[in-house]
Each structure stands twice: as structure tokens, then as C-alpha cells.
Amino acid sequence: MEKALRSFLLTLLLLYHYVMPTSAMIIRTNVSTDQLTLLSLKSQISSYPFHYLDESWFLNISDCHWVGVTCDYRHQRVKSLNLSNMTLTGKIPRDFGNLTFLVSLDLRRSNFHGNLPQEMG
Numbered sequence: 001m002e003k004a005l006r007s008f009l010l011t012l013l014l015l016y017h018y019v020m021p022t023s024a025m026i027i028r029t030n031v032s033t034d035q036l037t038l039l040s041l042k043s044q045i046s047s048y049p050f051h052y053l054d055e056s057w058f059l060n061i062s063d064c065h066w067v068g069v070t071c072d073y074r075h076q077r078v079k080s081l082n083l084s085n086m087t088l089t090g091k092i093p094r095d096f097g098n099l100t101f102l103v104s105l106d107l108r109r110s111n112f113h114g115n116l117p118q119e120m121g
């Protein structure tokens, strides 16, 4: 009995030391740079009457499943962003150029100001 308890406690200790930090790390490093860039865009939006983004643009959902976002299948990076017909008003953040896989951007019917980063042309 005592032996069983001891090995149980040892297992707990091992779990605590080796497994917990690893899973905590996975959760933290899971947030992609594309997610941060898109959230920085979201934070610059001053008006979005239909709250489209509030349905999916959260860190606990992969950005490849966010409304308006399409990912490059192989790299799981944002390939196109289509925020047309959402009547958003806001500002393009300076970090927008961090979406290095972006090849298509559709902001029709939205009212964004600010410059697209030079590298996007």
C-alpha cells in the first residue's frame, strides 16, 4: 500500500516536472505570428457593425478558421484575407507586412486608411 502510494506520488512529481511545463509551452507557442498580426488589425478597427470578426477571431481558434481568412495549405499561413462586405472602418497596422504569405487582399466596401506596407506593393 505504502509502496503504491509512493510510486503514485513519484509519478505525480514526474508529471509535474516534465509534462506540465511542456504542455504549457505548447499552448503558448501555439499562437502564430499571423494570429497576432490579424488581431493587431482587428484592434485598429473602429467600427464593424455586424460583428463578423467576433464570431471567430480569437486565439483559441486557429486563424485558418477565422472568417475571411484562407490559409496556404502546406504552410498553414494566411494566404488571403477577404473582409469585403463587412463594412469595417479602421486603420491598416504597420505590422501588416508580417503576413508574409498574403497574396490576396479584398477590402471592398470596407473603409480602411493607412498605407499598405511597402513590401506588399
Ligand SMILES: *[C@@H]1O[C@H](CO)[C@@H](O)[C@H](O)[C@H]1NC(C)=O
Pocket (backbone or CB within 6 Å): 033, 036, 037, 040, 095, 098
Ligand atoms: C511583426 O514583425 C516584427 C519584426 O519581426 C516584430 O517585431 C513584431 O512584433 C511583429 N508584429 C506582430 C503583430 O506580430
Ligand SMILES: *[C@@H]1O[C@H](CO)[C@@H](O)[C@H](O)[C@H]1NC(C)=O
Pocket (backbone or CB within 6 Å): 058, 060, 061
Ligand atoms: C474562445 O474564446 C472566446 C473569448 O474568450 C470565447 O467566447 C469562446 O467561447 C472560445 N471558443 C472556444 C471554442 O473555446
Ligand SMILES: *[C@@H]1O[C@H](CO)[C@@H](O)[C@H](O)[C@H]1NC(C)=O
Pocket (backbone or CB within 6 Å): 030, 031, 059, 060, 061, 062, 063
Ligand atoms: C494548437 O496546436 C494544436 C495541436 O497542434 C492544434 O490542434 C490547435 O488547433 C492549435 N491551436 C491554435 C489556436 O492554433
Ligand SMILES: *[C@@H]1O[C@H](CO)[C@@H](O)[C@H](O)[C@H]1NC(C)=O
Pocket (backbone or CB within 6 Å): 082, 083, 084, 085, 104, 105, 106
Ligand atoms: C471576397 O468575398 C466576396 C463575398 O463573399 C466575393 O464576392 C469576392 O469575390 C471575394 N474576393 C476575392 C478576392 O476572392
Ligand SMILES: *[C@@H]1O[C@H](CO)[C@@H](O)[C@H](O)[C@H]1NC(C)=O
Pocket (backbone or CB within 6 Å): 085
Ligand atoms: C455585398 O453587399 C452588397 C450590398 O449589401 C450586396 O449587394 C452584394 O450582393 C454583396 N456581395 C456578396 C458577394 O455577398
